[in-house]
Amino acid sequence: MEIKLVKNILDANDRLAEDNRKVFDAAGSTVINMIGSPGSGKTSLIMRTIENLKDDCHIQVIEGDIASSIDAQAIAEKGVDALQINTEGECHLDANMIRQAVKDFKLKPGLLFIENVGNLVCPAEFEIGENHKVTVISVPEGHDKPYKYPLIFSKSAAVVLTKSDLMPYIDFDMDKFRSGIMSLNSDCKIFAVSSKTGEGLDGWIDWLKGIRG
Amino acid sequence: MEIKLVKNILDANDRLAEDNRKVFDAAGSTVINMIGSPGSGKTSLIMRTIENLKDDCHIQVIEGDIASSIDAQAIAEKGVDALQINTEGECHLDANMIRQAVKDFKLKPGLLFIENVGNLVCPAEFEIGENHKVTVISVPEGHDKPYKYPLIFSKSAAVVLTKSDLMPYIDFDMDKFRSGIMSLNSDCKIFAVSSKTGEGLDGWIDWLKGIRG
Numbered sequence: 457m458e459i460k461l462v463k464n465i466l467d468a469n470d471r472l473a474e475d476n477r478k479v480f481d482a483a484g485s486t487v488i489n490m491i492g493s494p495g496s497g498k499t500s501l502i503m504r505t506i507e508n509l510k511d512d513c514h515i516q517v518i519e520g521d522i523a524s525s526i527d528a529q530a531i532a533e534k535g536v537d538a539l540q541i542n543t544e545g546e547c548h549l550d551a552n553m554i555r556q557a558v559k560d561f562k563l564k565p566g567l568l569f570i571e572n573v574g575n576l577v578c579p580a581e582f583e584i585g586e587n588h589k590v591t592v593i594s595v596p597e598g599h600d601k602p603y604k605y606p607l608i609f610s611k612s613a614a615v616v617l618t619k620s621d622l623m624p625y626i627d628f629d630m631d632k633f634r635s636g637i638m639s640l641n642s643d644c645k646i647f648a649v650s651s652k653t654g655e656g657l658d659g660w661i662d663w664l665k666g667i668r669g
Numbered sequence: 670m671e672i673k674l675v676k677n678i679l680d681a682n683d684r685l686a687e688d689n690r691k692v693f694d695a696a697g698s699t700v701i702n703m704i705g706s707p708g709s710g711k712t713s714l715i716m717r718t719i720e721n722l723k724d725d726c727h728i729q730v731i732e733g734d735i736a737s738s739i740d741a742q743a744i745a746e747k748g749v750d751a752l753q754i755n756t757e758g759e760c761h762l763d764a765n766m767i768r769q770a771v772k773d774f775k776l777k778p779g780l781l782f783i784e785n786v787g788n789l790v791c792p793a794e795f796e797i798g799e800n801h802k803v804t805v806i807s808v809p810e811g812h813d814k815p816y817k818y819p820l821i822f823s824k825s826a827a828v829v830l831t832k833s834d835l836m837p838y839i840d841f842d843m844d845k846f847r848s849g850i851m852s853l854n855s856d857c858k859i860f861a862v863s864s865k866t867g868e869g870l871d872g873w874i875d876w877l878k879g880i881r882g
Contacts, residue, residue: 494810597707606736625834
């Protein structure tokens with residue numbers, strides 16, 4: 457009974473997500489759904505990406521948070537369009553939230569980053585009309601995460617491993633991390649980066665240039 | 670309509686949680702619901718706590734994960750009773766999962782740690798029959814988390830800030846972190862600890878000794 461209900465909600469969500477996708481396609485937006493735990497470094501990565509890419513293409517950002525507009529304010533200071541969605545308790549963005557939000561937002565051809573609510577679990581289940589999901593996970597979270605939270609890793613086009621500057625201080629087994637992801641999703645790209653030092657950002661930026669419409 | 674449904678599910682959950690609480694009380698178990706993001710250090714903290722407390726009182730552990738039994742295996746190697754619950758996709762433990770699990774588990778007087786699914790958001794909404802909620806959050810997650818994820822901080826008897834050994838490498842503003850928590854929940858205890866070096870564990874252990882039945 458409960459399972460059926462959840463399935464219906466997800467089906468309804470997927471139909472709205474398809475509509476969103478048509479709107480994004482028509483506007484020439486390539487949409488990246490950024491998913492990761494609180495504090496995994498999603499906002500810092502987006503800000504670094506803006507610095508590196510904003511002379512190449514338009515970048516727009518939608519920030520999803522349960523409460524506060526701290527992130528959208530920080531993004532807007534970089535000189536790009538930023539929209540904040542407050543989910544008021546909901547643990548993920550869904551297609552309807554994005555649909556309502558983009559009504560007030562002038563989409564431009566280029567990259568649209570949608571930063572999901574900080575949560576490695578629930579956002580993985582809800583399509584929002586994106587072209588690609590990207591998992592953002594930090595070195596301090598540990599190399600075992602693909603084994604414990606397989607769904608998001610299996611659905612992501614790329615995984616960005618952030619805070620690589622902390623690698624010397626943490627027991628992080630890169631081979632175990634990589635093989636955990638590859639066993640779920642052998643096409644997945646993996647980028648180890650530090651938004652603090654800039655290390656490793658080139659590969660991520662090149663990948664974004666390749667997927668941009 | 671959706672809001673009403675969610676409320677009914679939560680009401681039904683709360684009634685089961687009250688039943689669980691009676692079972693725990695009768696057994697003399699003081700139950701701690703440990704909530705935090707993936708990789709926040711919940712399991713490491715529990716393992717360190719076992720080392721420090723197992724000569725004082727019985728400790729039992731229930732591990733909640735979406736998949737895998739990595740954590741329960743590690744706990745069992747410390748010589749305490751450990752039970753693994755796999756939620757198979759669910760992003761939080763609920764009262765019914767705990768009810769079913771403890772049927773196969775001989776409760777002993779002492780401390781029962783229940784490690785929830787790695788998620789700072791959803792577990793905050795579901796009572797499971799615990800005496801206390803404890804938020805586990807690591808230094809790399811950042812000092813802004815009480816502002817972005819207020820619910821769990823407002824409901825926790827204590828917050829354990831883990832990975833304090835990483836403080837020198839990260840811009841973490843302890844005053845902002847503390848005042849964010851205090852503005853939500855002025856009775857909350859805050860412990861900064863490192864499970865790696867042992868720094869700060871004394872205060873946490875003393876608090877546990879105080880709440881133990």
